[in-house]
Amino acid sequence: MQALWSRAGQSHRCGCRPCNIALAAARRRAATAARRRKPTFAELFTACYSSVFATAAVVDAIRKEDRRRDLDRLLEEARRDLSDLQDREPFAAPEGDARTPDLSIQQMDALWRCLKTIYKTRPYMKEIHKPATVTASQLFASLRSERYGCPSEETLRAASRTDYEELEKAVLADESDETLLSREALNKVQLLRESTSVKHLVNKFLARTLKVDKQPGTTPSFEEACILAKTSQTTYTFRSIDSEWAKRNTVLLNRQLRSIMNNPDLRVKEKMGRVCYNLLISAHAADMHTYNTLIVAFDKAGLHGFADALVHSFFHERLLRPTPSTFVAILNHYKVTRNHGRFLYALACITGVDCRTGGKLRRRHVEDVERSPMLLDWALDVRLRTLSGSWVWEHVPPTRALVEEAIYGLLHFKLFEQAASFFLTCVRWGVGLSTKVVKQVLDECVVAMDWKGALQLIRGLMTCKKQWKVMLLTGDGATDWYLISRIYALLDLCGLRSPGGRVSAACLANLDISGSELGGLMEALEEQVSELDRMCLPAADAPATKAVKGGQEGACPKTRLMQIESVWKDYVYVRKTTSSIESKLLKPDFSIEFRTSMALHIGNAAVQRAIQLRQETEQLVGTATFQSPGWQGFRQGAAVGSVPKRKRGSVGSTGEGSEAWKLQPDMTKPKPRMHEVEVSPASISEVLTRQRARA
Missing domain, CATH: 1.10.287 (Helix Hairpins)
Structure with missing residues (x-):
C-alpha cells in the first residue's frame, strides 16, 4: 500500500490546483506510512503490568478451582466418616443403653455364618416345593401317637401360627424407640423420588383392590382415593424441617391405619380406599414404621397381595433403613405365603450374601473402600460385613424374634436339617429361645420322621454337653419330661437306643458318632430322669413316660417300622435330588x-x-386269588376274573378242570x-x- 501511494505522488501533473492538492496529499501519506511510531515507556509499562496481572489471575483461578475440589472431597469424606460413626453407635453403646442389641457380636457372627451355610447349601427349589414326606397313612400316625405321644399335623400347624399381637407390639416398640437411626430425603431429587415411589405404591394398591373386591355397591372412600391419585400432584415435605412434628404425624398416621385395618365392618374396597387416601394426604412420605405397620396388618387380615407390594417397594423402590422388626415381618410374610424362594432370599439379605439389594442397612462400593483408609478398616471387619459382587454389605443385626421366626420358617418349608443346624447354633452360643420354639423343633423332627434332622440334633446334643441342659431344661417337671421324651424319640429314630445302652460299632461308624460321646449323652439323660423321679415331678403325659422308659425293654417292632419309613423317606430325598441334578x-x-x-x-x-x-x-396281580389274564389281556381290556366255562371244574376235583382257577399269566x-x-x-x-x- 505504501508503494502505491509513493507512485501516485510521482505521477505527471498538469499544474492545476486540484492536481497539486491531490499529489501533495499522496506524498504526505506515503511519507507518514513509511515511519512507525515507537511506543513510549508508559505504554510499555502498562502493557507489561496488564500481562503480568492477567497471567496471575489465570493461575490463581486454576489454583482456587483445585482447592475447591479438594475441599469438596474432604467434606464428602467427613460426611461418610460421620455416617460411619453414627452407624457404629448401636454396636458401641454401653451396657444398659436402649441401643444395646440383645445379642453379642460373637453370637451374631455365629448366627450369620450358619445362615450363610444354610443358603449356600440349600436344596434345589423343586425339592423344597415338593419335599420328600413319610407315607400319609393312619398306621404311622397312630404309631407316632401311641409310641411317642406326638401331636397331629393340625396341632403342629396351629402351634407354629404367627402371634400377630406380639408382632404388632414389636412394631409399636420400634416406633417409640427414639434411638433408632432412619434414612430421610436430604434434597429435592430424593424427595421427588420418594413421592414417586409412594404414588406408585398407592396405584398398585388401587389396582389390586379392584381384582380382590368385585362386589357391587358404593365405596366413597375408594372412589375419592382413585380421583385423588389421578388428579393431585403428590408432594411431601422434608422431615428435617420439623422432626418432632414429623414423628407425631407418623404416629397418628400409623394409629389411623391400624384402626382401619382392624375394623371388621368395612369391606376391602373401603379399607383400601381409606388407607390410600391417608397415604396421599400425609405431609410426609411413608417411612419404615408405616411400612412395618401395613405389612403386619395386611398379613393379619389375609391380604397377602398388598403386603407383597409393600415388601417389593421396600427392596426395590425405596431407600428406607430397616428396623429390628422389619425382617421379622418380611420372613413371616414369606412363610404365610409359602414363598420358599423369597424366604431364602431374605435370609441371604440378612447375611450380606445377596448382591442385588442386600439388607438395606448400609453398603459401600469397592472403589470407595479402596480410596478411603477409614472405609477400608470398616470393610475389613468380616464379622459385620460381607463382600458380595462390587459392594461391601453390612449384615442385619439379628434379634431373638428374628431368630425364632427364621426357625419357624425353616420348619414350615420342611427344611428340618437346616432348622436343626440353626437351632444347635443357638444352643451352642447361648442364644436364648422360648420353650415353644424348642418344642416345635423337636416335635417337627419326630412327627416328620426326618432321619437327617434327628441325626443332626443328636450329634449337636452330644457336642454341647453342658449347654443343652441350660438351654433346654426349664425346671418345670412337665416341660422337662416332654423334652427328654423327644430326645429319646430322636435316639430311637436313629437306631441309637438299645437294651443296656449297647450299640454296635458298625452302626456308630456308619453314623459318624463316637461311642463315648453317645454314652455321655445317655448318662446325662438318665441322670435327668432320675432327678425328676426323685423330685416326684409329674410327667407331661403317659406317652411321654412310655417314650422315656420304653427303650429299655428291648427292640420294638413299632420303632423298627418307623425307622424303616424314615430311611425310605431319605431315599426318596436322594432320588429327587438326583433327578434335579440330571435336569440341570x-x-x-x-x-x-x-x-x-x-x-x-x-x-x-x-x-x-x-x-x-x-x-x-x-407279579402282584398274578399272585391274587383271581389270576391276571396277562399283559395282552390288560391291553385288550379282558377282565381279571373272567375264565372260560369250558375250563372250569368242580371245586376240589382233580384233573384238568381243577387247574382252571390257576391260569398262568401271559x-x-x-x-x-x-x-x-x-x-x-x-x-x-x-x-x-x-x-x-x-x-
Whole structure:
C-alpha cells in the first residue's frame, strides 16, 4: 500500500490546483506510512503490568478451582466418616443403653455364618416345593401317637401360627424407640423420588383392590382415593424441617391405619380406599414404621397381595433403613405365603450374601473402600460385613424374634436339617429361645420322621454337653419330661437306643458318632430322669413316660417300622435330588454331545423303571386269588376274573378242570411303544448331522 501511494505522488501533473492538492496529499501519506511510531515507556509499562496481572489471575483461578475440589472431597469424606460413626453407635453403646442389641457380636457372627451355610447349601427349589414326606397313612400316625405321644399335623400347624399381637407390639416398640437411626430425603431429587415411589405404591394398591373386591355397591372412600391419585400432584415435605412434628404425624398416621385395618365392618374396597387416601394426604412420605405397620396388618387380615407390594417397594423402590422388626415381618410374610424362594432370599439379605439389594442397612462400593483408609478398616471387619459382587454389605443385626421366626420358617418349608443346624447354633452360643420354639423343633423332627434332622440334633446334643441342659431344661417337671421324651424319640429314630445302652460299632461308624460321646449323652439323660423321679415331678403325659422308659425293654417292632419309613423317606430325598441334578445337566451350558448322552441316560433309566414297575405289577396281580389274564389281556381290556366255562371244574376235583382257577399269566412281552424304542447315540448323531446340513 505504501508503494502505491509513493507512485501516485510521482505521477505527471498538469499544474492545476486540484492536481497539486491531490499529489501533495499522496506524498504526505506515503511519507507518514513509511515511519512507525515507537511506543513510549508508559505504554510499555502498562502493557507489561496488564500481562503480568492477567497471567496471575489465570493461575490463581486454576489454583482456587483445585482447592475447591479438594475441599469438596474432604467434606464428602467427613460426611461418610460421620455416617460411619453414627452407624457404629448401636454396636458401641454401653451396657444398659436402649441401643444395646440383645445379642453379642460373637453370637451374631455365629448366627450369620450358619445362615450363610444354610443358603449356600440349600436344596434345589423343586425339592423344597415338593419335599420328600413319610407315607400319609393312619398306621404311622397312630404309631407316632401311641409310641411317642406326638401331636397331629393340625396341632403342629396351629402351634407354629404367627402371634400377630406380639408382632404388632414389636412394631409399636420400634416406633417409640427414639434411638433408632432412619434414612430421610436430604434434597429435592430424593424427595421427588420418594413421592414417586409412594404414588406408585398407592396405584398398585388401587389396582389390586379392584381384582380382590368385585362386589357391587358404593365405596366413597375408594372412589375419592382413585380421583385423588389421578388428579393431585403428590408432594411431601422434608422431615428435617420439623422432626418432632414429623414423628407425631407418623404416629397418628400409623394409629389411623391400624384402626382401619382392624375394623371388621368395612369391606376391602373401603379399607383400601381409606388407607390410600391417608397415604396421599400425609405431609410426609411413608417411612419404615408405616411400612412395618401395613405389612403386619395386611398379613393379619389375609391380604397377602398388598403386603407383597409393600415388601417389593421396600427392596426395590425405596431407600428406607430397616428396623429390628422389619425382617421379622418380611420372613413371616414369606412363610404365610409359602414363598420358599423369597424366604431364602431374605435370609441371604440378612447375611450380606445377596448382591442385588442386600439388607438395606448400609453398603459401600469397592472403589470407595479402596480410596478411603477409614472405609477400608470398616470393610475389613468380616464379622459385620460381607463382600458380595462390587459392594461391601453390612449384615442385619439379628434379634431373638428374628431368630425364632427364621426357625419357624425353616420348619414350615420342611427344611428340618437346616432348622436343626440353626437351632444347635443357638444352643451352642447361648442364644436364648422360648420353650415353644424348642418344642416345635423337636416335635417337627419326630412327627416328620426326618432321619437327617434327628441325626443332626443328636450329634449337636452330644457336642454341647453342658449347654443343652441350660438351654433346654426349664425346671418345670412337665416341660422337662416332654423334652427328654423327644430326645429319646430322636435316639430311637436313629437306631441309637438299645437294651443296656449297647450299640454296635458298625452302626456308630456308619453314623459318624463316637461311642463315648453317645454314652455321655445317655448318662446325662438318665441322670435327668432320675432327678425328676426323685423330685416326684409329674410327667407331661403317659406317652411321654412310655417314650422315656420304653427303650429299655428291648427292640420294638413299632420303632423298627418307623425307622424303616424314615430311611425310605431319605431315599426318596436322594432320588429327587438326583433327578434335579440330571435336569440341570440338560441346560444349554453344556455341549450338545454331553446333553445328548445325558438325555439317553435319563431316558433309558426311566424306561428301566417303567419295565420294573410293570413286572412288579404283573407279579402282584398274578399272585391274587383271581389270576391276571396277562399283559395282552390288560391291553385288550379282558377282565381279571373272567375264565372260560369250558375250563372250569368242580371245586376240589382233580384233573384238568381243577387247574382252571390257576391260569398262568401271559408273560409275552409286547412290542415296544414309542417311548420304549431303544435309540443309539449313533442314530442321534446322524439326525443332528442331517439337521445341520439342512440348516
